[in-house]
Amino acid sequence: MIDLYVYYKVRTLDAAALAPRVRAMQAALAASQRVSVQLKCRPETRDGLQTWMEVYPGVPKAFAGLLEGAVAAAGLDALVQGPRRAEVFVDLMPDPSPEQTPCA
DSSP states (O other), X not given: OEEXXXXXXXXXXXXXXXXXXXXXXXXXXXXXXXXXXXXXXXXXXXXXXXXXXXXXXXXXXXXXXXXXXXXXXXXXXGGOEEEEEEEEEOOOOSSOOTTSXXXX
């Protein structure tokens, strides 16, 4: 299992139109894939842009592909400025052996 973090820029003028689309997409994913979802934003705006982040904790690696399809179907790209960047994180192992890295 991985934790998937996806962040992107949104024009402040588009935020009100984008929010319900993202929330609907996440609700559908939560129901169909039985995953937890979060939607966050940075508290500050720069140059008329907000930074938003979708968080999907404890999902299978294949979830990223499902998310791409859901994003396309929801038409999110029309309201996002620039690319959606995805980052994957895993839990640190509690007490790794000398042969393992902390994230292995």
